Amino acid sequence: MHNVATDPRFRSRGYATTGVTALLDVERGCTYVELRSAAAGRTLYQRLGFTKHADLIVLKPPDGRWSDSGGRLGGRGC
Template identity: 55%
Template structure:
C-alpha cells in the first residue's frame, strides 16, 4: 500500500499540475495550460489552508524526486435533506490524477481510499464522481456503480 498524506496549502501548485494532467488525458488536444492553472493555486491554498473548509486532498509524493506522484481532491456538499438522505451531506470527487511516470503502482487507489475514509469519518454515505473510461475499473473496484444521470442544463452568465 502506498503512503498517502493529507495535502496542505503548499501542495496547491502540484495539485493544479496534476489536474492539468487529468484533464489533458480525458480530452487529448483540447486542454491547454493557461491562466486557469495559476488561478487555481490561490484557491487551493485558501481551501487547503483552513481545516474548516469542506475540501480535502490526499496525495502520494514522488518516490524519487520532489513533487507529487498522485492526488485526489474532494469536497463535501451540503444539499437539502430528502427522504433517502436525512443529512443532505454528499461527497464529490473533483479529480483523481497520477503523473504518467508513476501509473500502475496503486497510488490513485491509495489516495481515493484515504478520501473515502475522510468522508466516512464525517458521516457521509454517498459520494459522486464523473468517471473516465480509464478510471472506471478503479472506481468499480472500490464499490462505485454507474448512475442514471439525467441530462443536465447549464447557463453561462457573461462577464460584466
C-alpha cells in the first residue's frame, strides 16, 4: 500500500476502510503486510487487525544511493 489518504471533506464515510480491505483481499497470498502510518490512520489499521511490532530503523547511503558495483547490499538496489 502506498499513500492511502482521504480528503478531509470525505472522512468517516468508510472509503479508506473499503479501499484498504479491497487491497488486502487481493494480497491474500502474502505472509505479512507492512505499512507505515501517520497518527491519523492508525485507528483504521488497528481496526483492520494491524499491530505494532517495532519501530522502523532505516539505513540510508550518504550520497542517496547504493553503489552498483558491490555496495553494502551486494550492489543490488533496495
